Amino acid sequence: MAKTLSSAPVSDRPATDDATPELIDLLDPWTAGLLAWLVPGWGHWYQGRRPKAILFFLCIFGTFAFGCYLGETRVVYASWRPQDHRPAYLCQVAVGLPALPALVQAWRFRDPNLQIEAAERDAEHHARLGDWFMAPPFVLDTELFNRGPANAYEQDQRTLQQRLLRIFNPGQVAADDQADELDLLNKRLNRYFEFGTVYTMIAGLLNILAIYDAIGGPAQSDPVAAKRRRKQDADETAEHAA
Amino acid sequence: MLLAVHINDLWYALPLIVSVSLVYSATRAEQMRPILTQALRFGTWVLGFMAAAFAVLYWLSARP
Numbered sequence: 001m002a003k004t005l006s007s008a009p010v011s012d013r014p015a016t017d018d019a020t021p022e023l024i025d026l027l028d029p030w031t032a033g034l035l036a037w038l039v040p041g042w043g044h045w046y047q048g049r050r051p052k053a054i055l056f057f058l059c060i061f062g063t064f065a066f067g068c069y070l071g072e073t074r075v076v077y078a079s080w081r082p083q084d085h086r087p088a089y090l091c092q093v094a095v096g097l098p099a100l101p102a103l104v105q106a107w108r109f110r111d112p113n114l115q116i117e118a119a120e121r122d123a124e125h126h127a128r129l130g131d132w133f134m135a136p137p138f139v140l141d142t143e144l145f146n147r148g149p150a151n152a153y154e155q156d157q158r159t160l161q162q163r164l165l166r167i168f169n170p171g172q173v174a175a176d177d178q179a180d181e182l183d184l185l186n187k188r189l190n191r192y193f194e195f196g197t198v199y200t201m202i203a204g205l206l207n208i209l210a211i212y213d214a215i216g217g218p219a220q221s222d223p224v225a226a227k228r229r230r231k232q233d234a235d236e237t238a239e240h241a242a
Numbered sequence: 243m244l245l246a247v248h249i250n251d252l253w254y255a256l257p258l259i260v261s262v263s264l265v266y267s268a269t270r271a272e273q274m275r276p277i278l279t280q281a282l283r284f285g286t287w288v289l290g291f292m293a294a295a296f297a298v299l300y301w302l303s304a305r306p
Contacts, residue, residue: 024272051274052268052272052277055268055274055277056265056268059260059261059264059265060265062257063258063261066257191251195251195254199258202258202261203261206261206262206265206266209265209266209269210269212269213268213269217272218270218271218272219269
């Protein structure tokens, strides 16, 4: 297995000449990077950098978990439907395994019948974990209804969507008063929907920094000073050899 | 009045600042001591920047 050594400054001010660089054995950096993506801190644990592993896990997973708590896990979902693009998930998925159930749920909920079953169970207060955990919310496809005459498939889809609307809006007869699940989520969670989204996105972005650290070691705080120090060392070695 | 209602929401920034400061500093150093020192400095800088932005926005919104 390939091993890479990285020099990291021991002091927080590496610019000074007396700061001794510390050699870190990064083992196989790409394995460490993959592990760091899967679970925040795992890559550092694998490299034996245990205090940093614990720090990364607590900070990144803690931020992600708190975001999920604020948004009742509904803020982490994968969707690239025409009526609901969710680019936030591109940041969230950088947390690794904790965000991957959203992909499974997006794949499961392609079937509108499953969405109807889940919504019916939820309406009867018998919802299962898989019915809501990181599940993409039902979003009304308005284009489907504005398209005019529909073929058999589109007619089916319209019927399913109308059925879902009725489940989510019991007692609301007028079409203008009916809201889809995403509207209702935003209404219920209010600003916590945004808070949860921001927390989980930032957790993902922070994990990108942690992955970079697992692959390449800590970044130099002052690259110019480090370069100067290396040049001095090289000059001294050359003088010594001469 | 609106500010008073939403001022409590600012507390949600605090865990984020702590988390971001610690993780960012941890990618610049290896030992815990310099990480914590740098995180404290970075966190203070972020808080100061946010306070300055808040003051400017508040001043702009309070102008007649």
